[in-house]
């Protein structure tokens with residue numbers, strides 16, 4: 446039963462929103478310095494992520510890593526960890542609270558408590574022209590989680606093993622030389638690279654639509670700390686129809702890492718861990 450509407454319902458609805466976390470005081474990345482350093486940086490490695498699979502890569506602090514669409518439109522699910530301490534991992538929810546539902550140039554991927562510091566900064570985005578479409582959709586979201594076999598099982602039964610969650614788990618297990626049981630708890634909510642998503646205005650439901658990404662498009666990051674990354678080429682392909690199955694056309698993704706030249710990052714420092722003293726009033 447719908448509860449009775451109060452007389453001042455419209456007045457209450459008309460209250461203007463305030464931004465939860467005004468982010469003007471966030472430390473700003475020096476994109477000019479990063480760009481200048483990138484010009485003389487040289488490629489040191491590349492990793493090919495096969496369709497419906499994932500791969501790990503490393504990007505030392507001060508290096509750049511680029512994720513490129515090759516062969517066909519494909520979205521990727523990205524996990525990041527501090528290479529020396531997997532408990533410091535990407536915090537999708539707080540990144541969303543700080544920057545909004547989708548990330549773009551100059552925005553950062555923040556790490557989990559108690560660290561809460563930038564792990565990576567987006568320096569180039571060839572889909573930066575897309576903006577927010579008429580459905581409220583945009584690219585590179587931090588609102589989805591990652592496709593996973595548990596939700597698939599819950600909604601339609603079955604045992605599907607190529608969801609991003611499983612792909613990331615297998616890739617991390619292989620990289621660390623541990624079992625999938627040991628690796629799985631490290632897998633976390635992702636940055637949905639190239640994926641085009643939003644929330645429906647009428648029902649507030651999470652939606653996806655065909656990604657505008659085309660071969661040659663890329664998203665490039667500056668590694669603020671020593672990073673271990675894992676990228677899954679989602680079984681949803683461009684996510685125009687469905688995921689969590691083998692139905693969609695899927696393509697590989699390319700990850701390349703670039704090393705800066707000596708002295709090109711003069712003045713840059715690895716971000717410090719968060720300054721809260723962790724006494725929690727106890």
Ligand SMILES: [Zn+2]
Pocket residue numbers: 522591592608609610678679680681688
């Ligand atoms: Zn996926």
